Amino acid sequence: MGPPKIDEIGPWSEVKLDILKRYATEYSKILSNQTKPPFFHLYIDAFAGAGFHLSKTTREMVLGSPLNALLVKPPFREYHLIDLDGDKISGLREMIGDRKDVCLHQGDCNSVLLKEVFPRVLFKDYKRGLCLLDPYGLTLNWTVIQEAGSMQSLDIFINFPIYDITLMSYITTQRESCRSTLHA
């Protein structure tokens, strides 16, 4: 265990964080104002990260998606922050402190979401959730997206790793072409 590794982020990630912050604020405002029926709204950050980053442009600290969400006013009723990296979860725990409305989960979000978090956001219970899926690469299972899409209670933001997908499809095509050449 040690201090979490801090990512350096480019301007595109700062724009992403800003869009998310503004969307989360409007989302929370609208859901908090619902009275007939009242909703219980949650924020879910499946690839939460360390909570802050270093800007490549300004060399200053930039708040990450989970801390931005915790500062949203009016607040979400419950927060679920997940990361595979134990140091990042410990760092978040140290910064956030002991809050009853925040659940920190250390583990693979592909199973944590399906087993522990999504069952807490059921449409019939008037629960609604904003779920951020922000992986580094191709570590998000499609079954999670399929389940989230079928729940009718979740708004999902997926940061689509287009570079990894293009690379994977290139590798697969090359592999197929080698296989056909070898078997010709």
Ligand SMILES: C[S@@+](CC[C@H](N)C(=O)[O-])C[C@H]1O[C@@H](n2cnc3c(N)ncnc32)[C@H](O)[C@@H]1O
């Ligand atoms: C791109 S960073 C998240 C940045 C964060 N959303 C933000 O904007 O501040 C991706 C994070 O996902 C975590 N991670 C990678 N695979 C994971 C998995 N299967 N389940 C949960 N977290 C994972 C990494 O440890 C890393 O902290």
